[in-house]
Amino acid sequence: MKIPEWVSTIKFLCFDLDGTLFKNVKEAWNAIQQQIYATVIRQRNLSLQEAEDYVRQRYSVLGSSTKVLNELGIDGEEFFVKAFKKIELNKLISKDEKIVRLISSLKKKYKVGMISNTHRSIAKKKLEAIGLSLKTFNPLITTYELDVYKPDPAPFLKALEISGCPPEESVYIGDSIETDIMGAKAVGIKTILVWSKSPEADLSIPTIYKLADIF
Numbered sequence: 001m002k003i004p005e006w007v008s009t010i011k012f013l014c015f016d017l018d019g020t021l022f023k024n025v026k027e028a029w030n031a032i033q034q035q036i037y038a039t040v041i042r043q044r045n046l047s048l049q050e051a052e053d054y055v056r057q058r059y060s061v062l063g064s065s066t067k068v069l070n071e072l073g074i075d076g077e078e079f080f081v082k083a084f085k086k087i088e089l090n091k092l093i094s095k096d097e098k099i100v101r102l103i104s105s106l107k108k109k110y111k112v113g114m115i116s117n118t119h120r121s122i123a124k125k126k127l128e129a130i131g132l133s134l135k136t137f138n139p140l141i142t143t144y145e146l147d148v149y150k151p152d153p154a155p156f157l158k159a160l161e162i163s164g165c166p167p168e169e170s171v172y173i174g175d176s177i178e179t180d181i182m183g184a185k186a187v188g189i190k191t192i193l194v195w196s197k198s199p200e201a202d203l204s205i206p207t208i209y210k211l212a213d214i215f
Helices: 005-009 026-044 048-062 065-071 076-085 097-107 120-130 153-163 177-185 208-214
Strands: 012-015 111-116 140-142 170-174 190-194 203-205
Touching: 012 153, 026 048, 026 065, 026 076, 048 065, 065 076, 076 120, 097 111, 097 208, 111 153, 120 140, 140 153, 153 170, 153 177, 170 177, 177 190, 190 208, 203 208
Parallel strands: 012 111, 012 170, 111 140, 170 190, 190 203
Antiparallel strands: none
């Protein structure tokens, strides 16, 4: 793999959480989805199939399950906090020593931050399940606190402000083209797509562990 020249200018590495630092766990997401569907069924008096179709359609427009719930008059943030309290993530997400070593190594040479479309308490549970903590990342931006969600530029700009690094010296690492790659590119941040490949990203790598060969 040829390493781009811009890598040598990077001082700040900023990560997405879900699907990036760990692959999304189907069982956990299915449990959350069932809670969403049950809520929509009660709210709109729909059948299960109608609720599934409604959630998919509104998600395609709004880009966020939280926004879908908010649109229904339900506090999406509160919903997800309660929903994740019911799930024992440490039984679904395994500790990842390779990720722990990777992040530890990167922190010796770079500023390392995170932006996640979630609540801080949920991010805490997920990070602890893989062997990291909230303190691992600085800045750590959870978009619920800003009341705006990726790909909105606000979380990315906030991370740059706190890090003290300009966008040309920063890279955002994520698994979603729409929310991670396009959101970061919109404010001039370099991008790395993990676990897949796309021409939209400045660099694509097959696994997050490949970062060790780049930085």
